[in-house]
Amino acid sequence: MAETRHKPGPRRTLTEAEIVDAALALLDTGGPQAASIRRIAAAVTVAPNAVYTYFPDKAAVERALVERVLAEVTGSEPGGDWRERAVTLAVDLRRQLIAHPGVVALMLSGPLDGPHALRLGEHLLELLAAGGLDPASAARAAYLLKVYVLGAVALEVADVPPGMLPSEAERIAARRVALSEVPAQTFPRTAAASGMMAASVGAEQFRWGLRRVLDGLRAEAKLDGLQAEAKLD
Amino acid sequence: MAETRHKPGPRRTLTEAEIVDAALALLDTGGPQAASIRRIAAAVTVAPNAVYTYFPDKAAVERALVERVLAEVTGSEPGGDWRERAVTLAVDLRRQLIAHPGVVALMLSGPLDGPHALRLGEHLLELLAAGGLDPASAARAAYLLKVYVLGAVALEVADVPPGMLPSEAERIAARRVALSEVPAQTFPRTAAASGMMAASVGAEQFRWGLRRVLDGLRAEAKLDGLQAEAKLD
DNA sequence: ACCTGAACACCGTTCAAGT
DNA sequence: ACCTGAACACCGTTCAAGT
Numbered sequence: 001m002a003e004t005r006h007k008p009g010p011r012r013t014l015t016e017a018e019i020v021d022a023a024l025a026l027l028d029t030g031g032p033q034a035a036s037i038r039r040i041a042a043a044v045t046v047a048p049n050a051v052y053t054y055f056p057d058k059a060a061v062e063r064a065l066v067e068r069v070l071a072e073v074t075g076s077e078p079g080g081d082w083r084e085r086a087v088t089l090a091v092d093l094r095r096q097l098i099a100h101p102g103v104v105a106l107m108l109s110g111p112l113d114g115p116h117a118l119r120l121g122e123h124l125l126e127l128l129a130a131g132g133l134d135p136a137s138a139a140r141a142a143y144l145l146k147v148y149v150l151g152a153v154a155l156e157v158a159d160v161p162p163g164m165l166p167s168e169a170e171r172i173a174a175r176r177v178a179l180s181e182v183p184a185q186t187f188p189r190t191a192a193a194s195g196m197m198a199a200s201v202g203a204e205q206f207r208w209g210l211r212r213v214l215d216g217l218r219a220e221a222k223l224d225g226l227q228a229e230a231k232l233d
Numbered sequence: 234m235a236e237t238r239h240k241p242g243p244r245r246t247l248t249e250a251e252i253v254d255a256a257l258a259l260l261d262t263g264g265p266q267a268a269s270i271r272r273i274a275a276a277v278t279v280a281p282n283a284v285y286t287y288f289p290d291k292a293a294v295e296r297a298l299v300e301r302v303l304a305e306v307t308g309s310e311p312g313g314d315w316r317e318r319a320v321t322l323a324v325d326l327r328r329q330l331i332a333h334p335g336v337v338a339l340m341l342s343g344p345l346d347g348p349h350a351l352r353l354g355e356h357l358l359e360l361l362a363a364g365g366l367d368p369a370s371a372a373r374a375a376y377l378l379k380v381y382v383l384g385a386v387a388l389e390v391a392d393v394p395p396g397m398l399p400s401e402a403e404r405i406a407a408r409r410v411a412l413s414e415v416p417a418q419t420f421p422r423t424a425a426a427s428g429m430m431a432a433s434v435g436a437e438q439f440r441w442g443l444r445r446v447l448d449g450l451r452a453e454a455k456l457d458g459l460q461a462e463a464k465l466d
Numbered sequence: 467a468c469c470t471g472a473a474c475a476c477c478g479t480t481c482a483a484g485t
Numbered sequence: 486a487c488c489t490g491a492a493c494a495c496c497g498t499t500c501a502a503g504t
Contacts, residue, residue, distance in 0.1 A: 010467055010468040010469075033496095036495085037498085046469075046470095047471075048497085049469085049470080049497095049499080049500095050468075050470080052497095052498075052499090053468055053469075057497080057498080058497065058498090105341065105342065108338065108387045109338065109391065110391060111391060111392045111411060112391070118419075119420070121423050122421075125426060135422070135425060135429065138422075138426070139426035139429045140430075140438065140441060143430060143442070144446075147381060147388055147442060148380060148384060149384075150384050151381060151382075151383050151385070151387065152384070154384065154387060155376075155380055155383060158342065158343060158345070159343075178346065181346075186355075187351050187352070187354070189355055189362065189368070189371070190354050193368065193372035196373075197372050197373075197376060208373060209373075209380060212377055212449030212452075213446060214449070215448065215449035215452050215453075216445030216450075217449075220445060220448075243486055243487045243488075247488095266477095269476085269478080270477080270478060270479085279488075281478085281479090282479075282480080282481095282488085282490090283487075285478095285479075286486080286488075290479080291478065291479090
């Protein structure tokens with residue numbers, strides 16, 4: 001914490017990683033408006049424009065932020081049922097994204113073409129192929145799973161006020177309150193559903209939905225399997 | 234187009250709807266950065282702070298924008314298979330959101346609790362109940378369908394550069410180009426999948442994924458049906 | 467190459483004042 | 486109540502200059 005005042009000149013005590021770490025901390029604690037270039041620079045005790053030595057623009061910092069978070073998603077070990085492996089990967093990805101709600105919006109604001117995004121996509125395709133899906137089915141299945149995970153996380157995170165990282169119990173409680181304010185006479189089913197939904201929002205609801213999606217894919221995979229066998233005959 | 238210069242004073246020629254329409258046009262043609270309070274005000278030829286007579290802050294304008302777009306989603310008529318009705322509703326919602334890509338980010342940046350959002354949610358619950366799903370199953374199924382539609386649209390729209398409203402063919406071509414740049418030696422499956430994916434992105438892929446989700450729900454619904462019958466015995 | 471101070475063209479929002 | 490001009494505290498980004 002040495003309060004060193006720096007004159008202009010080469011230092012290179014700063015790293016891309018340090019900047020991204022500072023940006024992530026700001027995003028987590030203060031929401032998107034706290035993750036400005038100027039505040040990031042202040043956090044690493046540097047002039048605002050010094051950031052542009054390391055990143056061409058703010059979009060590049062945001063891409064690095066997404067990659068930073070995706071880097072910590074490991075994936076699943078080979079072997080075993082492909083559906084279980086898919087669940088493991090999806091749950092792991094969800095946990096990481098829920099821990100950094102601000103990053104979810106960044107993921108959906110541009111193409112997911114960074115190295116770690118591609119690595120996870122490749123991992124998923126690999127896993128599906130190992131489960132016996134032909135390449136075409138695996139490609140569509142991987143896309144569907146990506147849609148499910150990102151959609152579920154985005155909706156889960158949408159209610160979270162920026163800068164707050166409440167526990168799952170707190171998020172569920174907050175949702176319960178929000179849904180209980182729905183006028184029951186105009187939206188009776190929505191109001192009635194609020195009680196059941198609130199209890200199942202979160203990891204449990206996520207796993208349930210994921211199971212439904214995988215059930216839907218299983219039928220497709222079987223069909224493809226039959227078609228493949230038919231071709232072999 | 235009379236270039237009337239206005240002195241301060243009550244006019245009330247301006248409406249909330251006019252402001253929202255102007256904001257939507259700016260968002261569609263220029264992306265999120267074009268939909269600033271100042272540019273919206275300029276579009277309706279008014280001083281920037283005049284907007285605050287109609288909306289408390291920018292977030293309120295954004296909520297109105299979401300409602301404006303959701304208002305045009307009709308839903309499906311009663312009768313017929315509930316799965317077909319769900320497809321109709323989902324496809325209708327997708328078409329409306331794809332036409333206004335900038336609104337998708339706004340939808341995912343806060344709770345979807347506006348009147349039209351609630352109306353569509355209620356419509357979906359109604360449709361599922363008419364199909365024989367018990368309230369608890371319908372609530373979870375509705376949430377899953379919401380996740381799928383919003384996730385699919387968000388991913389589809391993520392690549393679209395702000396301000397461009399390319400045709401579906403153009404978006405498919407753009408995605409093909411983007412995916413063809415994936416290094417094939419490090420991500421072989423992703424590179425291989427690019428060819429198949431590119432052809433199926435868009436409305437066709439959307440319907441396919443929706444069918445998978447509905448297939449997954451069908452198994453669940455049957456199970457619930459059996460449980461309900463068992464209870465009646 | 468790396469950093470600074472200063473400036474530019476923007477933001478959202480507030481305030482006092484005019485009708 | 487509705488609108489204006491002016492101002493405030495911010496942005497992202499660029500530029501010329503220093504080491």
